[in-house]
Amino acid sequence: MPIQVLMPALSPTMEKGNLAKWLKKEGETIKSGDVIAEIETDKATMEVEATDEGTLGRILIPEGTADVAVNTPIATILADGESAADLAKAPAPAKAEAAPAEAKAEAPAPKPAAPAPAAPVVAAAPDPEVPAGTEMVTQTIREALRDAMAEEMRRDPDVFIMGEEVAEYQGAYKVSQGLLQEFGARRVIDTPITEHGFAGVGIGAAMAGLKPIVEFMTWNFAMQAMDQIINSAAKTLYMSGGQMGCSIVFRGPNGAAARVAAQHSQDYAAWYSQVPGLKVIAPYSAADYKGLLKAAIRDPNPVIFLENEVLYGHSGEVPKLDDFVVPIGKARVARAGKDVTIVSWAMGMSYALKAADELAKEGIEAEVIDLRTIRPMDTETIVASVKKTGRAVTVEEGWQQSGVGAEIAARIMEHAFDYLDAPVTRVSGKDVPMPYAANLEKLALPSVAEVVAAAKAVSYR
Amino acid sequence: MAAPKKSVAKESGQEASSPPEFTREQELKALRDMLLIRRFEEKAGQLYGMGAIGGFCHLYIGQEAVVVGMQMALKPGDEVITGYRDHGHMLACGMDAKGVMAELTGRRGGYSKGKGGSMHMFSMEKNFFGGHGIVGAQVSLGTGLAFANRYRGNDFVSVTYFGDGAANQGQVYESFNMAELWKLPVIYVIENNRYAMGTSVSRASAQQDFSKRGVSFNIPGKQVDGMDVRAVKAAADEATAWCRAGKGPFILEMQTYRYRGHSMSDPAKYRTREEVEKVRHDQDPIEQVRNRLLAAKVSEQELKAMDAEVRDIVNAAADFAQHDPEPDPSELYADIYR
Numbered sequence: 001m002p003i004q005v006l007m008p009a010l011s012p013t014m015e016k017g018n019l020a021k022w023l024k025k026e027g028e029t030i031k032s033g034d035v036i037a038e039i040e041t042d043k044a045t046m047e048v049e050a051t052d053e054g055t056l057g058r059i060l061i062p063e064g065t066a067d068v069a070v071n072t073p074i075a076t077i078l079a080d081g082e083s084a085a086d087l088a089k090a091p092a093p094a095k096a097e098a099a100p101a102e103a104k105a106e107a108p109a110p111k112p113a114a115p116a117p118a119a120p121v122v123a124a125a126p127d128p129e130v131p132a133g134t135e136m137v138t139q140t141i142r143e144a145l146r147d148a149m150a151e152e153m154r155r156d157p158d159v160f161i162m163g164e165e166v167a168e169y170q171g172a173y174k175v176s177q178g179l180l181q182e183f184g185a186r187r188v189i190d191t192p193i194t195e196h197g198f199a200g201v202g203i204g205a206a207m208a209g210l211k212p213i214v215e216f217m218t219w220n221f222a223m224q225a226m227d228q229i230i231n232s233a234a235k236t237l238y239m240s241g242g243q244m245g246c247s248i249v250f251r252g253p254n255g256a257a258a259r260v261a262a263q264h265s266q267d268y269a270a271w272y273s274q275v276p277g278l279k280v281i282a283p284y285s286a287a288d289y290k291g292l293l294k295a296a297i298r299d300p301n302p303v304i305f306l307e308n309e310v311l312y313g314h315s316g317e318v319p320k321l322d323d324f325v326v327p328i329g330k331a332r333v334a335r336a337g338k339d340v341t342i343v344s345w346a347m348g349m350s351y352a353l354k355a356a357d358e359l360a361k362e363g364i365e366a367e368v369i370d371l372r373t374i375r376p377m378d379t380e381t382i383v384a385s386v387k388k389t390g391r392a393v394t395v396e397e398g399w400q401q402s403g404v405g406a407e408i409a410a411r412i413m414e415h416a417f418d419y420l421d422a423p424v425t426r427v428s429g430k431d432v433p434m435p436y437a438a439n440l441e442k443l444a445l446p447s448v449a450e451v452v453a454a455a456k457a458v459s460y461r
Numbered sequence: 462m463a464a465p466k467k468s469v470a471k472e473s474g475q476e477a478s479s480p481p482e483f484t485r486e487q488e489l490k491a492l493r494d495m496l497l498i499r500r501f502e503e504k505a506g507q508l509y510g511m512g513a514i515g516g517f518c519h520l521y522i523g524q525e526a527v528v529v530g531m532q533m534a535l536k537p538g539d540e541v542i543t544g545y546r547d548h549g550h551m552l553a554c555g556m557d558a559k560g561v562m563a564e565l566t567g568r569r570g571g572y573s574k575g576k577g578g579s580m581h582m583f584s585m586e587k588n589f590f591g592g593h594g595i596v597g598a599q600v601s602l603g604t605g606l607a608f609a610n611r612y613r614g615n616d617f618v619s620v621t622y623f624g625d626g627a628a629n630q631g632q633v634y635e636s637f638n639m640a641e642l643w644k645l646p647v648i649y650v651i652e653n654n655r656y657a658m659g660t661s662v663s664r665a666s667a668q669q670d671f672s673k674r675g676v677s678f679n680i681p682g683k684q685v686d687g688m689d690v691r692a693v694k695a696a697a698d699e700a701t702a703w704c705r706a707g708k709g710p711f712i713l714e715m716q717t718y719r720y721r722g723h724s725m726s727d728p729a730k731y732r733t734r735e736e737v738e739k740v741r742h743d744q745d746p747i748e749q750v751r752n753r754l755l756a757a758k759v760s761e762q763e764l765k766a767m768d769a770e771v772r773d774i775v776n777a778a779a780d781f782a783q784h785d786p787e788p789d790p791s792e793l794y795a796d797i798y799r
Contacts, residue, residue, distance in 0.1 A: 160612065186612065191639065192635075192638055192639065192642070194635040194638065194639065196601070196631065196632045196635055197601050197604075197632050197635025197636050197638070197639060198601075198635070198639065199601070200598060200600070200601020200602050200604070200605060200632055200635075200636065201601055201602075201604050201605040201608055201636065201639055202605060203601070203602055203605060204542075204590075204601060204602035204603060204604060204605015204606045204607075204608065204609070205605040205606070205608045205609045205612065206605070207590055207602065207605065207606065208540070208590075208605065208606050208609035208610075209609065210608075210609050210612060227595060227598065228598060228601060228602075228632075231594075231595050231598060232593070232595075232598055232602060236581075236583075236591070237796050237797065237798070237799060238576055238796045238797055239573055239576060239577040239581035239583075239591075239592075240572075240573050240577060240581070240582075240583040240591070240796075241571070241572065241573035241574030241575075241576055241577065241796060242574070242795065242796035242799075243572075243573070243583050243584070243585050244583045244585060244590070244591070245799045276797050277797055277798070279798075300799040301798050301799055
């Protein structure tokens with residue numbers, strides 16, 4: 001029976017890609033290992049090798065097709081002795097991707113090229129720092145981050161970026177794409193795989209007055225560098241009586257990506273937010289990614305900038321301004337409402353905003369606050385909202401014990417106890433290491449349904 | 462296992478030839494700088510015993526030649542960074558004894574306004590980058606100081622001190638690798654005082670020749686008699702020239718000895734009194750210079766005057782450190798962010 005060639009998944013978070021080019025024609029002989037096609041993802045162009053031998057029977061997806069879902073049959077290969085007449089026997093395409101697609105239905109991943117309905121800019125109250133009538137450009141979060149770094153590097157010759165694969169490879173997640181070409185190897189520096197060491201080197205350079213951007217391939221690996229981040233970067237200004245600080249940004253993807261299991265799927269927002277001397281930022285929208293990274297690079301303190309791999313390919317609107325900087329420490333009311341306050345940040349916002357849509361259908365108007373900065377925390381915006389709604393739900397991907405949600409609940413209790421009509425409720429990642437299996441991973445993360453249920457519970461509905 | 466009873470430096474295979482002579486001015490400067498450290502540390506030990514200094518306090522007595530000899534080879538703009546046995550480094554960098562002592566007593570006139578203590582002091586003015594309490598952390602940081610020099614294209618050198626104990630930390634080797642890879646101007650000064658707290662080098666180190674610790678990274682290294690300030694200065698000259706020429710890092714193993722315990726609370730039961738006495742008697746870095754000066758007909762009186770001047774500085778520092786007020790309570794929340 002003819003063999004189907006399926007659209008391959010080329011990274012843990014890839015859901016679709018463009019079929020850029022066919023390198024074999026129908027009727028051509030194919031040997032195992034032959035490159036038959038080129039596929040573009042949002043990160044790279046990858047070659048597809050044949051794993052079977054035979055003749056390329058039929059090309060099912062023509063070259064130039066965009067957004068081909070993973071697991072879609074893209075061609076059929078005829079084995080020796082088979083002919084075009086056998087093509088009819090090939091199993092019907094479709095349904096191949098049923099499982100992953102379903103798993104994602106409610107899950108984080110907004111599609112890179114086709115923004116999901118609850119795109120970050122939807123329902124977002126205009127930021128006060130953007131003048132009315134400002135032109136908006138649509139770009140991916142990956143591009144927003146790159147532009148933020150490039151703009152700051154043009155502005156200040158003391159700013160440089162170092163990390164694993166940031167230069168010649170163009171970034172493990174392509175966030176630093178093009179920076180080496182523009183700024184050269186002096187300012188875009190590939191490091192060995194040595195997190196503890198290069199974090200310390202970056203901090204030392206910052207103590208000498210430079211402004212490093214230290215990229216961790218993911219925050220999971222920064223556990224090795226935590227001593228330097230906390231003991232050296234966060235505390236030295238205080239220990240030196242204000243003489244010697246350290247202007248440095250540590251950035252990289254944080255939290256769960258997709259199917260990368262426990263050691264590679266952890267949310268560090270709560271960990272770093274406990275430390276005086278650090279600022280901790282975890283944006284959701286493309287505009288905030290850009291404006292807050294620029295603010296972080298300019299900030300004279302050590303800043304922890306938590307990104308999300310799943311969001312890198314997500315597009316959003318970014319104000320077209322020469323110098324768009326979002327202030328650190330200010331939350332944003334992403335959706336106004338009067339019945340219940342939902343506080344979240346980063347990836348949690350995707351659950352929160354979708355839940356607000358669901359709740360609206362049932363007549364509950366949720367106010368969704370995007371915290372954006374975890375430390376310093378904008379208690380004022382949270383409390384003002386809770387005083388209005390009398391109810392609050394927090395949403396985070398991290399663990400519940402000693403989590404950011406716990407801190408928010410405590411602050412609401414301290415500042416708005418008399419306004420509460422129900423206990424503050426937390427929706428969070430489950431109290432388990434992240435499992436690998438798709439169904440268990442989905443269970444371990446928060447869901448829209450959980451947020452909806454929590455909002456209804458505090459509303460006694 | 463008992464520590465080997467070898468004398469410091471003498472049996473370690475270094476060149477036996479004596480180092481280049483100092484001029485009289487150099488001898489006098491070295492003597493004065495070492496005396497200041499010794500008297501300061503003796504006073505600090507005394508104040509600790511009186512309860513005026515709290516927490517941890519690691520004295521540098523016995524190791525004075527290392528920092529004084531190194532400093533004689535530096536020029537303004539070079540950076541210095543070290544671990545927690547740091548009082549000597551600060552004084553050698555020219556930091557004010559009053560400010561250092563007042564930090565030890567936790568007073569507002571201390572270099573860190575009383576918020577850092579013995580292990581955490583800094584002076585941007587003197588290019589002294591601390592004063593770091595986590596064993597080995599300063600090695601990556603010092604490598605970063607060198608990175609900044611290279612980034613800026615100047616010819617300054619980062620002098621990064623650490624001990625034989627810290628030399629076993631992983632980040633030291635991560636730093637060695639990057640320093641040689643990027644040809645960073647950093648001198649790694651390993652102060653081998655033979656004991657990492659209570660653990661002798663022979664009980665903790667597979668490779669006890671610390672000058673070879675950079676071999677797998679192609680970093681040149683040298684063992685130096687760290688009790689002879691002239692030998693230290695000569696080695697420092699060679700290393701600084703190497704770094705300033707853009708050739709990358711250099712390792713200097715300073716074979717030295719601390720007379721006191723690891724910290725004030727260490728009774729030092731892991732070595733014999735005789736071992737300490739023998740080093741003091743045979744190799745004391747201050748006595749070596751004093752004897753040479755006396756042999757060169759510098760008068761006893763001149764040396765006594767120097768000693769008196771140093772004692773005055775130390776006494777004034779101790780007086781200041783005990784009478785300066787504690788930090789204002791408002792300092793509690795100051796300096797967390799800029």
